Amino acid sequence: MTMVKALTDAALAERIFTAVADASSDAPGVSRESYGAGETRALEIIAEIAAENGLTCETDAYGNLWMRLPEDSRREPPVVIGSHLDSVPHGGNFDGLAGVVAAMMVLIRTRPYYDDAPPLRALALRGEESAWYGKAYIGSLALLGKLPPNALDLHHRNGTGTLGEAMSHIGIDTHAIRAGHAVLEPKDISAYLELHIEQGPVMVARNWPITVVTGIRGNVRHNTVHCIGEAGHSGAVPRWLRKDAVLAMAELLSRMDEHWRVLLQMGMDLVMTSGICTTATDSHAVSVIPGDIRFSLEIRSQDAATMERFYDLIRQECRAIETSRGVSFAFDQRIDTAPATMDTGWITRLEAAAHRLSLPLESIPSGAGHDAAVFANAGIPSAMVFVRNDHGSHNPFEAMEIADFLKGVDLLAEAVHVPG
C-alpha cells in the first residue's frame, strides 16, 4: 500500500513538473515571466491539475492562486503552504514550482484525515523573482499590502513597459496595490510554510536530502566602494611613495576574509562577497600604478547584529588602510535587507515529524531570500524545508531528485497533520 502511494505521488509530481516545463520552455531552460505569459500558463496548468484532483481553486485580487479541500469549511485561520510560479529568464523548472507542487500534494495527501489537521491552503504566488522588474517578492508584498507604490513604475528588464502595466494587462487592480490594500492580514493565517530547492551546494556536499531552514539571511550591500589612490609610473615610484588602490583593496578584502574565517569558527552566521571589481578601463595600464578601483561589497547573515558588527569592522579596516596607504575609500549608499527568523515552534514540529518518519533532518540557513521572509517579517509564524539540488538555481541545470522532493512532501504532511 505504501509502495503504491509512493509510486502514485512520484507519477503525479513528475506529471506536473513536466506539464509546466513544457508550457514555459524557452531553451535553454524555462522562462516564466512575473505577471507575464509563462507564469499565467503555469497557474492555469496548476489549477487544471488541482481541479482534476478534487481541489477547489480561487484566484485572489492580485492574481495569486489559492487551493483548498472543498469539504473543509472551517473558518479559523489556515496554515498556508506555498511558493511562487515565476522563474528567471532561461531558468530552472524547480525554483518556486517545487514548493507549489508540494503544497498541492500535501493537501491531497492529508485529505482522508483533514479534520485532524489545522485548516490548510495551498498558495501559488506570482512575481517572486527580481530578474524581470528589479524587485523581488512582489506577489507576497502586494498580498500583505506592503509593496512600495513606486515599484509599480519599475520598468521591465527590456526597458519596455512597467510592472503596473503588466499587472493591469492581466486584470489586477493596481490602484488597490498602490493604495496598499492587503488581500490578507497577518492574523488571517496561522502559519506560512514553504518548500524550496536549496540554491547553494551544501546539501549535495553533505549528502542531506532535506533540511529545515533556521532563518533567512538579510544583507547589507554597497554596489560600489571607490578606492582612490594615486596613479604613477610603475617603474619609477618606490613602494614608500605609492598610493596603490588595488593593493589597498586587496589588503581590505584579505583582512576581512580572515576576520570572516575567525567569526565562523566562533559559530557566527556570515557570508561576504565582492562580486564586482574593476580598475578604470579608460586609464588603467600594465605599467601604471592603479590610481583607483571600484568594487562591490555584500555581507549576509541570519543575525542583524552580526552583520552590523562585521560592517563596522569593514569601515574600521578601511580607516586603518587609508592611514597606512594614503588612499581613501568612498562608499555609495548602503542598502539593507533585514534577515527573517523562522518560527521555532514550526521548526520543532518539523523536527519531531522527521523523527517520527525516521528521516534525518539537518538544519541550514537560507542565504537566498524567499517569500517566507516577507510573511515572517509581517509577524506570521513561518518555516521552510529545503530539498537537495545540484548546480544552484536560476539556471537550466538545477537538479532535484523526485525521491528527495517526496521526502519533503512527507515531512510537511506529517508536520501539519500531527501538531507538535
Add this chain to the structure above:
Amino acid sequence: MTMVKALTDAALAERIFTAVADASSDAPGVSRESYGAGETRALEIIAEIAAENGLTCETDAYGNLWMRLPEDSRREPPVVIGSHLDSVPHGGNFDGLAGVVAAMMVLIRTRPYYDDAPPLRALALRGEESAWYGKAYIGSLALLGKLPPNALDLHHRNGTGTLGEAMSHIGIDTHAIRAGHAVLEPKDISAYLELHIEQGPVMVARNWPITVVTGIRGNVRHNTVHCIGEAGHSGAVPRWLRKDAVLAMAELLSRMDEHWRVLLQMGMDLVMTSGICTTATDSHAVSVIPGDIRFSLEIRSQDAATMERFYDLIRQECRAIETSRGVSFAFDQRIDTAPATMDTGWITRLEAAAHRLSLPLESIPSGAGHDAAVFANAGIPSAMVFVRNDHGSHNPFEAMEIADFLKGVDLLAEAVHVPG
C-alpha cells in the same frame, strides 16, 4: 665671473627649451612624434642653435643629429653625451630634450680646454618613445644595428602608416635598418652619458636636485593572469564551499605585497604593480560569487636575479592558493626586459666630480627605461644623471627647475673634463 657664466648658461638653456616647446606645442603640452614633424622641427632648432654656438652638426643615416667642436680633430673613440628629442603625445617639454640641451652645453662649456678632456660628441636621438609605434628605443637600437626588422612594420598609434613608411618619408634608408646595418659599433665610442629628468617622485620627496643613476630596472610582465574560481549565489554558498576568484587574487597580491616589503628591508631593489584588474563585465554581479578575475602583473628590478626569485615566489604562492582555495591561475605569455647596469667607473667619476663641486649627489635606480640601457646592454660603458622633476613625465605638468638642470650640466662637464 662665475655669476655671469651662470646667467648666460641659464639664458641659453631657457632659450632652447622655449624655442623647441613653441615649435612643438600641441595643447595641452607638446607633441614631437617619433620620425614625425615635431621631432624633425626640434632637430632643426637644435642644429641651428648649435651652429650659432660654433658647433659642427651632422645627421647620420638614420636621422640622428651629432654635434662636435670643429677644432677637435682627434680620432680616438669619443665620449657621447645624448638623449632623445621625441615626446609622447601631449607630453612634457623636458623628457628627452633636457638631455640633448645638456649635451650641447657641456660641449660649449668645455671648449676652452677641450684637449684636456676625451673627445666629446653631443647626440640628439630620434624615436625613443613607445607611444607612437608601440616600440621604444628605436633610434638607439637602429644606430647599433639591433632594431628587430619587424619593428618597421609596426603601425602608428592612429592605425595609419607604419614606422618604416615614416622613416622613408624623411629619407632614412629602411633597407639598411632592416638588414641590421649599424651606424655605430660599440667599439666606436668610449662611453655614453645621459642626463634625464626623474620620472618618479623620489627626488622631490627627498629634496635631491641631482642624482646619479645606479642602474636601469628591467621588468617581467604578464599582461593577463586569469584567476578561475567558481561562480555561485552570494548568499547560499558557505565559505568552505566557495572558490572566490577575487578573494584568491586579493590573497595573492597581499602576500606578495608583504614579501615585497620584507625584501626592500633586506636592501633589494624591487617594485611590483598590478595595474589592471577586472571581473567579467558580462556576468559579474553584486550577488554572485566572482568566478573569475583577470589582472596584470609587473615586477621591476635593477637585478635580474632578484626579479627571477620574486617571480618564482609569485608562482609558488599561486600554487599554494590554488590548493587552499580551489581556484586556478592561468598566466599568459611572460614578457621580459633585461635590466641594464650602469658603469661603475663612470659612476665613480661622477661622484668624484660632485665632491669637487661640493654638490651633494645621492644615487637612485631608474625605474623607467632609457636609451642608456640600449648602449649599456651593447657593452658600452654608460651612466646617467637624473634631475629633480615634479609630477612625473609623459604629461604637460613636468616641472624641472633650470637651477637643478644647470647643476646636472656642471656635474657632467666636470666629470668629462677631469678623468676619475
